[in-house]
Amino acid sequence: MSEFVASVRERLRSLANLPRYGPLGLYDPQRNVDVWLRGLGPPRNVTYNNVVGALRPFTIGIMLGRDESPIPEVLPVSLCMRERESNRPLGSIELRLTRTIPLPEHQFCLFEAGACQNRCVTASNLLLYYFRQWWRNRSNQRKNPYNFQMTSGGLGASYVFYICPRPVVLVTVVHGNAGNMFPMDLIGPTDSPWYSMALRKTSPAVRLMVESRRMALSSAPFTYKDIAYELGKHHKLASIDWAQLPFPTESSPLFRLPVPSAALKIREVEVREVHDVGSHMLFITSIVRETVPRGASNGTGGPQLFHAFSSYRQYLAMSLAMNQV
Numbered sequence: 001m002s003e004f005v006a007s008v009r010e011r012l013r014s015l016a017n018l019p020r021y022g023p024l025g026l027y028d029p030q031r032n033v034d035v036w037l038r039g040l041g042p043p044r045n046v047t048y049n050n051v052v053g054a055l056r057p058f059t060i061g062i063m064l065g066r067d068e069s070p071i072p073e074v075l076p077v078s079l080c081m082r083e084r085e086s087n088r089p090l091g092s093i094e095l096r097l098t099r100t101i102p103l104p105e106h107q108f109c110l111f112e113a114g115a116c117q118n119r120c121v122t123a124s125n126l127l128l129y130y131f132r133q134w135w136r137n138r139s140n141q142r143k144n145p146y147n148f149q150m151t152s153g154g155l156g157a158s159y160v161f162y163i164c165p166r167p168v169v170l171v172t173v174v175h176g177n178a179g180n181m182f183p184m185d186l187i188g189p190t191d192s193p194w195y196s197m198a199l200r201k202t203s204p205a206v207r208l209m210v211e212s213r214r215m216a217l218s219s220a221p222f223t224y225k226d227i228a229y230e231l232g233k234h235h236k237l238a239s240i241d242w243a244q245l246p247f248p249t250e251s252s253p254l255f256r257l258p259v260p261s262a263a264l265k266i267r268e269v270e271v272r273e274v275h276d277v278g279s280h281m282l283f284i285t286s287i288v289r290e291t292v293p294r295g296a297s298n299g300t301g302g303p304q305l306f307h308a309f310s311s312y313r314q315y316l317a318m319s320l321a322m323n324q325v
């Protein structure tokens with residue numbers, strides 16, 4: 001009976017086309033959506049160079065060359081999502097430069113999100129979801145008054161940001177007797193040696209990451225969807241009991257950190273810089289070893305777990321169904 005209710009609920013949700021985030025199985029790097037930076041000279045493809053720096057204020061980081069001319073703060077810059085195959089515009093976010101982090105040969109530019117346009121969902125559905133999210137936040141805030149809430153502008157911009165599917169990794173960090181493994185999706189490459197990770201400032205793992213200065217990032221197979229959400233709880237823990245993990249682990253090749261045996265890729269990273277960006281700590285790391293386990297090579301490990309905005313996921317499912325007719 002409960003299965004029946006769940007499937008009816010899922011069907012109603014999909015008919016209502018409620019915007020929300022959700023899981024998607026894709027091969028990494030995703031090739032469905034391109035992201036373009038406009039307003040800084042000729043349009044620049046930043047598909048693999050746009051990451052979240054913080055959720056409040058909703059901040060997006062883009063890596064530029066060190067000798068590129070400084071970006072005037074008043075310049076209207078925007079991030080545009082387009083479907084790769086058809087070049088169809090899917091959404092855009094206006095950006096305002098708020099900070100630049102100088103790095104060897106690079107500068108990491110942090111932009112606050114402004115007005116946005118979402119072409120994957122109707123205005124009425126969007127309003128419905130804002131209301132749903134506001135309602136959820138209100139009850140969460142009552143349970144945990146120290147939790148931060150995203151602004152409605154930030155929320156709208158985050159939906160557009162997630163039109164481009166974002167990979168989910170399981171992060172392992174160990175320092176002294178404490179250790180943790182938890183999912184992250186505010187992560188990503190930056191078309192440079194730097195790999196970015198944003199973790200809520202209140203997360204106890206921030207201290208472990210700052211002190212140990214090394215982590216293993218395991219690309220989660222799509223079949224780990226439920227596990228990854230379940231491990232979301234670990235974000236609040238100071239340390240975990242490794243024996244309680246619901247899957248087998250093995251040691252990462254370089255740092256010997258426990259990683260899921262089913263990982264599709266393992267990136268071992270070292271922390272180079274840590275910056276306070278509003279709600280989140282921004283870790284600028286560099287990848288010191290990237291390993292594709294033998295069992296996962298040539299796509300044999302199956303697709304990877306990604307997060308994407310639901311209306312785009314539904315659009316994808318529809319195009320797939322139409323192609324199969």
Ligand SMILES: Cc1cc2nc3c(=O)[nH]c(=O)nc-3n(C[C@H](O)[C@H](O)[C@H](O)COP(=O)(O)O)c2cc1C
Pocket residue numbers: 168183184185186187198199200203228229230231232233235236280
């Ligand atoms: C799949 C997944 C990815 C997440 N990625 C991040 C992340 O990149 N950075 C972060 O600070 N928190 C991340 N979180 C943590 C959540 O934002 C949240 O803090 C955690 O799940 C606890 O949720 P609650 O406060 O609603 O109980 C992630 C959680 C999940 C389930």
